[in-house]
Amino acid sequence: MQASPIYIPSESMDADAYQQPMPQTANTPSLENPEDSVDDSTSRESWRDNKKPRQKALYLDNDSAPEHRLSHTLQLVEELIKEKEILEANKELIRCVALTRIIYGDGHWRLAQSYANLAHGYLTLRGLPAQAAQHAESAKEILLNGLDMSKSDEEKQAILGTLVTLYYTLGAAHLIQNNGRESLHNLQKVEKILEELQTLDGGKAVVLKISEKDLALALGRASVLQNKLNSAASYFEKVIDYVIMTEGDSTPELVTIYQEMAKAEQSRSKHDRAIEHLLQAHSIAIALYNKASVEAAEAGLLLAKAYAVSGNYDDAAEMYFAESLRAYQAALGPDESETLNTLVEYSKWLVQIGRNQEAYKLMNSTCSSHLKTSGDFSETVAEVFHLMGTICLAESKMQKAYKLLKKCLEIQTAVYGSQHKKTRQTQELLNMLQKSPTTSEGNKTR
Known part of the structure; x- marks a missing residue:
């Protein structure tokens, strides 16, 4: 993409926007009539009294013209976002929809812009994809029903910018x-609209x-979901080039991006390329944090698993x-779930390459006190007992295997229930072990 005439800020959202969505709270505004969920006279009183004077000045009394109130509300949204007043910013965006409808009516593109x-x-501030998608669809319906593009280039740019926002929001929500x-x-539509924006010359950047x-x-991640791995790798490369150019080659964001690139490369069996990306991520994590950090541990585990999968x-x-x-x-x-999960992954790999005894000793020595008390009824602890039990079983240590697997069953029953496959x-x-003479005799002697 060329830079002119479009200016695109780089801090519109962070990497966390794609994590699991936050649960919807009881005070989430109505989706059908968002303006109805804001009480104009009382909703901001307690917040308003404690804010900076410049923010207080942005408010007008209720007798002000709707156009003035809309202009000031838009300014207030920016202030609230800067101050990380997320819920208040969201309420003001809802107010913008109501004011825009009063000023322009139901079918105007400005109303679509407010909905977008x-x-x-809702997507970037609240992490609520369902609400985001519904409001984006409202914007889309307005724009696709009677959109007039025979306007000035400046207005066309604003309309196309609205289409960028709504289609990106739909794409990211999905x-x-x-x-x-x-x-x-939806994300590919954004690409096409940006190309169209390049052809307009409204005298100023959009x-x-x-x-x-x-x-x-977003395109890289969506391509991975669609198994379009070549496209995914290309998009991720663009992201890395952009981040390095704007923020340097050792920013925390690069760790995640390199790891996502590695996942895409592994999916198309390019293990050496995946390892290269994970080495980059690991190196940045070590440099930014230290070897004894959670970040370095996570990067190291992914790298270990990549080497293990390659088999070389x-x-x-x-x-x-x-x-x-x-x-x-x-x-x-030693007893945290992340630690135990790493222990299990390491031990599984040792078993896979035929080093059963080393795997058993590692699990036994690393969390022996934890296994004795075993107050932690979790999937990972159950897996530790199961892995140790199967190692003993493979070596014909029936009584020890029976004891470990019985403890595993106790935890699995508590965690999964008695009818779960595991x-x-x-x-x-x-049941099979109980029929073994060695196990039966051992149980009798106890």
Whole structure:
């Protein structure tokens, strides 16, 4: 994309926008009539009294003309976002919809613009994709029913900018909900609209809510969901180039992006390329934090698993498994779920390459006190007992295997329930062991 005549800010949203959506709260505004959910006379009183004078000055009394109130409310939204007053900013975006309808009517593109801004707010400020998508659809319906593009270039730019906001919001909302097809469809529309914007010359740049980085990152993730891995790798490369150019080559955001690139490369069996990306992520994590940090532990574990999957770098896999386990133990302690999960991954790999005894000793020595008390009824702890039990079973240590698997069954029953597939499989294994003369004799002697 060329830079002119479009100016796209780079801080419109952060990487967390694609994490799991926040639960909807009881005071979420109505979707059908967003303006009805704001009491103009009382909703801001307690907040208003404690804010900076410049923010208080943005308010007008209720007798002000709607045009003036809309202008001041738009300014207030920007102030509230800067101050991280997320809920208040969202309320003001709802107010903008109401004021815009009063001023322009139901079918005007300005109302669509307000709905698109509200949708983008629900997505980026609140992390609520369902609400974001519904408001974006409202904007879309207005724009597609009687949109007049025989206007000045400046107005065309504003309309196209609104289309960018609403289609990006729809694409990102579907992405959060793992709907790759709809996500990619809407995000590709954004690409085409940006190309059209380039052809207009309104005498000034168009300021968009969506950055090149935002769009390329979303397109990369949507492409992964659609198994379009070549496209995904290309988009992720664009994101990395953009971040390095604007923020440098050692920013925390690069860690996640390199890891996502590696996942895409692994999906198309390019293991060496995946390892290259994960080495970059690991190097940045070590530089930004330290070897005993959770961030370094996470990066090390992904790198270890990548080496293990490739099947060609056993020494490297072992080194990073051990490094990651030590980092988790130092940062979180031996009994935290992340530590135990790393222990399980490391042990599984040792079993996979035929080093059963080493795997057993590692689990036994690393969390022996935890396993004895075993107050933690979790999936990971159950897996530790199951793995140790199957190792003993493979070595014909029936009594020890029975004891470990019985403890595993107790935890699985508590965690999954008695009818879960894993619980039933362990129960069947125990039933088989009970029929073994060695196990039966051992139980009698106890």
